[in-house]
Amino acid sequence: MARKLEEINAGSMADIAFLLLIFFLVTTTMDSDEGIVRILPQATPPDWTPPPIPIHERDVFEINVNAQNLLLVEGEYIYMDQLEELTYDFLTNYNGKENLPAMITVNKQFCDSKIGEIRNTIATTQNMDETTRKFWESEIKYWESKREAVEVAGEFRTLPKMAVISLRNDNGTSYDTYVQVQDRIQSAINRLRNEWCRKVYGKDFTELREDIADDQEKIKIIRAIVPQNIIERQPKNLGRY
């Protein structure tokens, strides 16, 4: 006669599962990568020079960082903490200073006349090479995006097309300092973008997400109003690297 089987106690099963759970919690990583995103410029053929466009000195915000991690901005030594404020001044020039960019007022008419001008240039230039044509096409895209922004936000004041933040570091500059500089620049840009975004859409720019279709459009508009133009020049090589 078979003995009646005794039931196996499943009480410890939970403990085993908990152990497994904790093991997975410890070994897997949840850390999502974060940082400052930048788009590198396209590699251009070495013999190509851009079509001549006048650049005024007041339109360039010059940042130099040397191998001792010291900052020289617009010809003056500054501390890292001052950089964000100075960048913000450059981006807005509320006081209309002579040494900061002359802001342009963008409205529909202005955009249309610019686009017409460029179309005219393309039509009248003969034997235009591929790279130059692409350059002019990107110009048209630039003004079209501005016009789109005008339709949403109305007339706005912005930096001239050629206004750039020009960054030059030394090969011996520490990466930490370099990231700090990029961070301060980005903070200033974000601040201004947040102001615009709050005005137009009632929320912060930094809250918008690129993977939401609805937000993508908003990001595009705000980017057209507050452009982010940073160029990096060939680093100097005076440091110890």
Add this chain to the structure above:
Amino acid sequence: MSKFKKDSGGSAPAISTASLPDIVFMLLFFFMVTTVMKEQDVIVDVSKPEASAITKLQNKSLVDNIYIGVPMNAPAGSSPRIQTDDQLLNSAVQVQDFIKKKRPQRDPEDLDKVVTSLKVDKDTPMGIVTAVKQELRNVEALKINYSAVAKSKKTK
């Protein structure tokens, strides 16, 4: 004498814990699915710089990591080196091979969304970083991310 028998024992029956393991297993599977295993061992020392204006990289499968820092084991030297996929590179040019190798593994539609994340130690001189950036330009991997950790909020 009543019709209804009074409960003989004073204590309530024990709550069955038989379903507890199931619940925990469900949690376990949830974590197994949502988290990612560490794909690679970092063999260079990277302590990231701090920054405040940072954005999160959304899609992890569209990120290529390049590490730059001093190798952890002494024989590899004490000057900063570039690491991709578990190995140290001898020169920045090899970054091109790394990017080219990654490309066929991806959906062609996603190629323009790929971000190359530079995880660089904060004491690294910029020379080596610039060299890597130049190679990324040459291979047209233009979207990059300077990986940083969030700065503890400033008191203003």
